[in-house]
Amino acid sequence: MYDIIIIGAGTAGIAAYKEAIKHTQNLLIVNHGSWDTTCARVGCMPSKVLISAANRMHDIQTAEKVGLSVTSKIDTSQVMQHVRMLRDHFTNAILKDVNSWTAKHKISGQAQFTNENTITVNGQKYQAKSFIIAVGSTPTFDLQWKEQLGDRLITSDQIFELEKLPQSLAVIGSGVIAIELAQAMQRLGVKTTVFARSRKVGALSSSALQKLAQDEISKNLNIKFETLPTAVQLNTQGVTINFQENNQAQQLDVEYLLVATGRKSYLDTLQLNNIHHSYTDLKKLPVHDTTKQLGDYPIFIVGDAHSNTPIQHEAAHEGRQAVNNCLKYPEIKNLKTLTPLAIVFSAPEMATVGQSFKQLSDAKIEFVTGMVSYEKQGRALALAKNSGALEVYIHQSSRKVLGAELFVEAAEHMALLLAWMISENLTVDEILDKPFYHPTLEEGLRSALKHARRQLK
The missing domain is CATH 3.50.50.60 (FAD/NAD(P)-binding domain)
Structure with a gap:
């Protein structure tokens, strides 16, 4: 009997394996399909290569916005080959790492539960004291x-x-x-x-x-x-x-x-109803929000197999932390939660950090909104990227930053700064004591924070 069996070798499963191997050699990871990640193969990485090419082309074609007259002939025939070349670079790095793992720890095949401590793979039974399920998800379509x-x-x-x-x-x-x-x-x-x-x-x-x-x-x-x-x-x-x-x-x-209308979990491939007869409706699975435990079993579901936020860094974080609960079961702890952070690589970029406007409003939390438009912001004008705005949400009594939403150039960078601010429980006053270099897009963030502070008592 294994200490841990990990099902799925995507971002969460790979992170779980790398953490588990530090504590035990008595483990197994089972994977159906490619031994790389959704992010590297068909998700965040190839899409960002495509977006990078698109944005570079757009900048060339709109160079008059920065006072340049450009005559160009752009050949896009190599774009998809370039995307796949870099995509293969990313996936090959992952596969090289996976190939270095101990061979007896890995099995390719479809796992299915026969009971709470047994799975079958390729007709062979395997038992474990605990399981980490990290099977991921797939796009939905008609x-x-x-x-x-x-x-x-x-x-x-x-x-x-x-x-x-x-x-x-x-x-x-x-x-x-x-x-x-x-x-x-x-x-x-x-x-x-x-x-x-x-x-x-x-x-x-x-x-x-x-x-x-x-x-x-x-x-x-x-x-x-x-x-x-x-x-x-x-x-x-x-x-x-x-x-x-x-x-x-x-x-x-x-x-x-x-x-592109959403994704569905691969949990339906695992025959979870053999663990408990009620586990037929995946939307009603009793997965604990903070421990990721399935019911009362030593089974933990991580990553986007059961999540409304399929985000790479959160999947890796959950995979690593679930290992501790497996090894110390039945003494389990809440997984340390990260400050929520989601970025859309549109133009301008969108981002949500901490609690969103809707979450705060629905919870009836007393907060003020600091807002700044980037239409006339100095650095944005110089970049000819002067569109969009951002909002920061400040708690009325504690004066702490609760969240923010952004639709602005380089939102990815300001979103990271805001996530760190929120995780450190900083107040608007403490943040405004920090340096804001001139001229930068971050000066707009300072303007939003000042707008919020003027509204506080």
Whole structure:
């Protein structure tokens, strides 16, 4: 019997293995499919390579904004090869690490539970004192559409395998992945149309910032808000999409249809009902919010196998921390929580740090909002990136920073600073005592903090 069996070798599973091997050699990691991570293979890394190319092209084409007259001929024929080349570099580094692990610790195959301490893999039974489940997730799509469209319907798992940039693309969804990929494709010269169920883009909950984001991103990207296809069909060149707009039947022909409407867990492959008969509805699994324990069993589910925030650094953190609970079971502790941090690599970038505007409002927490617009901010004007705004949320009595939402150039950097501020429980007064170099985009953050402080008693 093993001390720990880890199921899944993505970000969370790999992190769990690296932590577990420090404490025991009596462990096993089981994986179905590729022994690398969603992030490196089909997620954050290849998408950022694509976005980098798109943003560089956009900067060249809009050089007049910084007083330059540029005549350029841009060849995009190598973009997808470049994306895959760097993607392979990232995944090969992971696979090299995995290949260095002790061979007897690894099994390739589909794991399924037969009871709370036994799984079968390739017809062989394996038992453990505890389990870490890190099977990850996969994009969702309409199975009937897939049958109709074949390889003309793609998800984020297939888009980076395209040999060349398509002439046209329709994107279903307006969340994080949809907006990142749609905006990048549009900037690379792909005629892109987004179909959005609602008026929301990305993940911002502030109504003011949402409106800014919708208006700004819509300037150069065709988003059909509150409009979804009524039917799709294959044609000789790609896909015909039928939809209703202004009470009129419309058609759109595109080469590919990208579905980016969310992800579903691979937990349904594990036969969890053999652990307990009630574990058939994955949405009602009794997974503890802070320990990640499944029911009363020595089983811990980490990463995006059971999460509303499929974020790489959180998955790795949970994987590492779950090992301690496995080894010390039944004495288990809450996993140390990180300051919530989510970034959308749109242009401008979006970010949410700590508690969002909606979370604070729903919890009826007394806070003030400090806001700054970047339309006239000095450094943003110099960069010709003067759009968007940010908000910071300050607790009225403690004066501590509770959260922030950003829609601004280089939000990724300010979001990290804010996450560290929140994790250190700093007050608005303590932060404003720190240096803010001139001229920087961070000076806008200082303006928002000052705006908030003026509202405090």
